[in-house]
Amino acid sequence: MKSGIHPSYRPVVFRDKVGGLAFLTRSTATGASTVEWEDGTTYPVVDVEISSASHPFYTGQSRVLDTAGRVEQFRRRYGDRH
Template sequence: MKEGIHPNYREVCFVDLSNGFKFVTRSCAPTRESTKMDDGRELPLYKLETTSETHPFYTGTQKSVDSLGGRVEKFRNKFKVGIKK
């Protein structure tokens, strides 16, 4: 194989921030933190917002994540004064 063109794959622990689900796979994703696994291994940690454990497509349940709702309502209220129907 050609030298210097292949990524440096290593075992990485991915964690779902919404429910704490963890899984380990080989990856070259950049990490800053590490975590101690149940079996004693110290692995690089990569944090995810959603995984197949929490994504509505895979779980069959729909969650409403309305993080922008507050900002949209503030905007509408702020500029509602000048709008006439």
């Protein structure tokens, strides 16, 4: 590998804002804030919007879509042709 062209690969904490899940891994991502981890060491934090702790597929919670509005829009546009 060429020296000086690769980003630093170091331990980083990824934290889900909604689900409350946090895990320590190695990454090239950088975070603006830091957190003290369970081992007493301070690591940079990268906040993520969604993870397995908050994703509907993994949690079993489904979201309600406005299907009635879409059906009515389709009928207005194309009518009830048979």
